[in-house]
Amino acid sequence: MSQTDPHAAPRRLARLTVPAALVWTLVLAASLFWNAAKARTQALELAYTEARSNLNKDITFRRWATGHGGVYVPITPTQQSIPWLSHVPGRDVVTTDGRHLTLLNPASMLRQVMDQYSEHYGIRGRITGLKQLNPGNAPDDWERAQLEAFSRGETTEVWEVADINGAPHLRYLRAMFMEPGCDKCHGILGYKTGDMRGATGLNLPLTPYYRQIATARRDLALSHGVIWLLGLTGILWAGHQTERKNRERLQAQTALQESEATLKRAQAVAQTGSWYLDASRNHLHWSDETYRIFGISAELPLCYDLFLSCVHPDDRLEVDAAWQRALKGEPYDITHRILVNSDVKWVREQADLTFTPDGTLSAGIGTVQDVTSQKLNEDTLRLYANVFRHSGEAIMITDRDQQIIAINPAFTRLTGYTLDDLKQQTPRVLASGHTPPETYRNMWAALKESGFWQGELWDRHKDGAINPAWAAVSVVRNPDGEITNYIAGFTDISERKAAEERIYHLAHHDLLTGLFNRYNLENRLEQALALARRNSEPLAVMFIDLDRFKVINDTLGHNIGDLLLIEVARRLLACVRESDIVSRPGGDEFVVVLTGIGAVLDAAPIAHTILDTLGQPYQIEGRTLHTTPSIGISLFPDDGDDTETLMKHADTAMYHAKEQGRNNVQFFAAAMNTAASERLELERELRQALRQKQFELYYQPKVRTADGSLYGVEALLRWRHPKFGIISPLKFIPIAEEAGLIETIGAWVLDEACRQLIAWREAGISGLTMAVNLSAHQLRSPALAEQVLACIKYYGLREGELELEVTESMAMNNPERAIGQLQSLRALGVHLAIDDFGTGYSSLAYLKLLPIQTIKLDRTFVRDIETDVNDAAISTATLALAHSLGLKVVAEGVETEAQRQFLARHGCDFLQGYLFGKPEPAEVWTQRWSEPTDDAPSPVSS
Known part of the structure; x- marks a missing residue:
């Protein structure tokens, strides 16, 4: 008889009840938190209703008093004449019985009533305005801001929760308009009937409401606690009932197994x-x-x-x-x-x-x-006949070499494989690639040490599906301790894993939009910051708030507002990369974290893309809605190096964007705003430059070293800005590349250079080569060869008249691709040159494969060639190397006669530099080359 494990039943009961109890606890906790938050919202709404009701009574009284023009009251030590009514005739009168009376206008009457109301009930009423007769009605900072908003027509009422004299109050303010009867006093300030002349408001103590919130939350906690205990009791009762049925079923199965085992043992004994x-x-x-x-x-x-x-x-x-x-x-x-x-x-x-x-x-x-003593292996028969064949758990048996020798029907149901499929296979046939390698290492270590291991594996079904399973593997040894078999049992845990994933998703994502929630945002931002610190790269945090979303939500309903938020989330995801973080912490606020950006200013174009995308109209259930974002940006490490600081600074920048009129982007640092604005402005003007033809080509001559005769020119791009004059290519070329304009500009340069070459030929200046620089984007473009061929045909260029220059680093960045592109250009009859040679990381193995005819020795080596032995040695070696490969050499930056003589002695083919001419517009060179000179040795002499 088998021994019963005394701990098996409690473990089974725990497996049944613990997950259910955890889910029940999480549901009740979520309900408690939600209702507690709602209790506060409801209490504040009641406070707002009371404040509005009190103010309605005050306004009603004011209108009634205004309609009656005020009342006369006796002058007393506490009731003196109203100084700001001095302009009213008959302010002070004496009755026939000798009493002295003064006029009490509606505003003063209301203020006195408010004072008594505040004394008895703590509710302080108030009248204020940007212009006032009574200095006591002058607004504070908060009231002034609201009055200005009222004046702009943005709203007519506003309220907030504020701390006043150490106690929480609800401050409520409503716009007040000029009415007939008020003009007697307020007309002197320039107000006319219907003008917004100020506001009435009150401060409502919130302490009773906070006590109400505390009481409601206490009652919620008590009721939820009782419900939780009742539910937990039900779960335990259900668990006990399930465990009892399982125990009875197991007992019946055990009895049957014991009966079968007894019969088998009897047969084995009796044979x-x-x-x-x-x-x-x-x-x-x-x-x-x-x-x-x-x-x-x-x-x-x-x-x-x-x-x-x-x-x-x-x-x-x-x-x-x-x-x-x-x-x-x-x-x-x-x-x-x-x-x-x-x-x-x-x-x-x-x-x-x-x-x-x-x-x-x-x-x-x-x-x-x-009756012989020899026995056949009845244990194996018993294994296959009972436990193995009829077990609900999938079982697999391998030999000592891990080759599968047996599986049971449950294994076939779980994996789809039959024994015929798995013969002479190892369990690796089930591997899905999703189980971490560390798991397998731990498994074999445990089997070696204790002969047993259990854990989670991800196996592949025969149909390709990947399923999680809980596996238990045991080692079988013979009496001599040698391994004979491995037995593995598998239990499908797909439903459990799916439930875990659902719970995890609910805990880490916003239920409405599916974006990361605030908790997950903080965790992922911490991870992104750690990676940014390790890689020493910047990171940007964008705080996005939808302008006037509350109006849409309150006017059209929360359902329309929710659909709008879902569409905003979809558009945000489309604006960024998968590696970036998009979150909705709550309400109409969104946070975007840009990771892996190359420079801090790279956040600006993305922010403006978001600004433009979110500002487009929304089609929601047949309605066209409009909202715009206000975006604040903080940068790591400039604006902070931790989550809290970056979020706070991004929030601050967002409110600054609100103050700037909404629908704009603001960086936390003013310098970044300036730099981003300048960059975006330069990009905008760069697009205008294309349309308005502000680009020009300057040309610098190249001469033959042997006799100084003109060999060709290099076309150099210049931007003549109408306001700033000539802008250096070093400043605008990188922006053109990022903005996707470089190929358009490059195409214009190629066309204009070819046109000028033909213009010089027609003017009698022939025999020139035109060198044009290619950008990295052009070299990668599959349309480059076709574009060059079109220029050659259109202008009728001869072979060798057009020379294209690429930098050394550009060609070496992707040598195989560069070789293919350059070979296509070479086949068109174009001369090819490597520019800035010696400044990059050349591979001679690739250099000899490049189909080039010329290399240009960089000016950094030529500049000190007379005084620096290293530069002289490099230049000499470069010339020798190039000539050994059959290449021509152009030396850049030649400015002195000594440099020219050194290069001539060492066989340099062509020279280029200020010694022979600076870059000048085409008309300058046309005039110079056309002038007759009697003794000029070179057409480039001045």
Whole structure:
């Protein structure tokens, strides 16, 4: 009998109840938090309603008093004449009975009522305005800001929760308009009927409401606690009931297994087979054990002779005689030998025969028992017949070399594989690639140490699906301690993993938009900051708030507002990369974290893309809605190096964007705003420069070293800005590349240079080569060769008249691609040159494969060639290398006669520099080359 594990039932009960209890607790906790938050919202809404009601009464009283023009009251020490009514005739009067009365206008009456109301109930009323007669009505900073907003027509009422004298209050303010009857006093300030002349407001103490919130939250906590206990009790009761049923089922299964095991053990011990004979039908039946004992196939036809053939030859006569005696009514009980594949076994046979009344055999039943000490492997039969075949858990058995030798039906149901599929395979056939390598290392370490391991594996189904399973692997050893088999059990945990993923998603994502929530944002921003610190790269945090979203939400309803927020989230995701972080912390606020940006200013174009995208109209349930974003940006590490600081500074920048009129982007640092604005302005003006033809080409001559004669010119791009004059290419070319304008500009340069070359040819200045620089974007463009061919055909250029220059670093960045592109250009008859040679990281192996004719020695080596032995050695070596490869050399930056002489001595082919001419517009060179000179050795001499 097997021993019962006393801890098995509690463990099973825990597996049943703990997940349910955790889910129940999470649901109740979420409900508690939600209702607690709602209790505060409802209390504040009640406070707002009370404040509005009190103010309505005050305004009603003011209108009533205004309609009656005020009242006269006795002048007392506490009630003096109103100084700002001095312009009113009859402000002070004396009655016939000698009483002194003064006029109390509606505003003063209302203020006195408000003072008494504040004294008795703590609710302080107030009248204020940007212009006022009573200095006591002058606004504070908050009131002034609201009054200005009222004046702009943005709203007519506003409220906030503020701390006043150490206690929380609700400050409520409503716009007040000029009404008939008020003009007697306020007309002197320039107000007319209908003008917005100020506001009425009050300060409502919130302490009773906060006590109400505390009481509501306490009641919520108590009620949710009771509900939680009741639910937990129900879960435990249900768990106990389930465990009881499982225990009963397990007991029944155990009893059946024990019964089967007992029978198997009895059969194993007895090793007994049986047979049955129906003589009337001449039918003989052997049990499986009988066939096994005799070692013959069940396919063979049974007969007495077959039986005798299995009996040992020395015992056949005796066995036959015993059988003949049994046919005459004697008991059949004999022990004899049999032969099974040449092995000898001893069996005992017994039989009970039945005869008809006339003595004819009618039936018989008998047994055959193996009485030898040798046993067949009944343990294996028992394993396959019971636990293995009928287990609900998927089981796989391998040999010592991990080759699969057996699986049960549950394994086929779990994985889709049959034994025929897996023969001579190892469990690696199930590997999906999703299980971490560390898991396999831990598994083999545990099997080696303790012979057992269990854990989570991700296996691949036969149909390709990937499923998680809980695996338990055991090692089987023989009596000598040698490994004979591995047994693995698998339980499908797909539903559990799916539930875990759902819970995780709910905990880390915004339920409405699916974006990261505030908690997940903080975690992911911390990770992004750690990576940015490690890589020493900037990071940008954008705080985005939708302008006037509350108006849409309050006017059209929360359903429309929710759909609008969902569309905003979709547009935001489309504006950024997958590696960036997009979150909705709450309300109409969104946060975008830009990671892996190359420079801090790279955040500006993305922010403006978001600004433009979110500002487009929204189609929501047949309505066209409009909202714009206000975006604040903080940068790491300039504006902070931790999550809290960056978020706070981005929020500050966002409010600055609001103050600037909404629908704009503001950096936290003013310098970044300036730099970003300048860059965006330069990009905008760069696009205008294309349309308004502000670009020009300057040309610098190249001469032959041998005689100083003109060889060609290099076209150099200049931007003549109408306001700033000539702008250096070093400043605007990088922006053109980022803005995607460089290919358009490059195409214009190529066309203009070719046009000028033909113009010079037609003017009689022939024999020139035109060198044009290519950008990296142009070199990568598949349309470059076609574009160059079009220029050659259109202008009728001859072979070698057009020379294209690429920088050394540009060609070496992707040598294979550069070689293919340059070969296409070379085939068009274009000369090719490597510019700035020696300043990059050239590979001579690739250099010799580039289809170039010329290399240009960089000016950094030429500049100090007279005084620096290293520069002289590099220049000399470069010239020797180029000539050995059959290449021509152009030396850049030649400014002195000594430099020219040094380069001439060492065989430099061509020279370029200020010694022969600075870059000048085409008309300058046209005039200079056209002037007749008697003794000029070179057409480039001045």
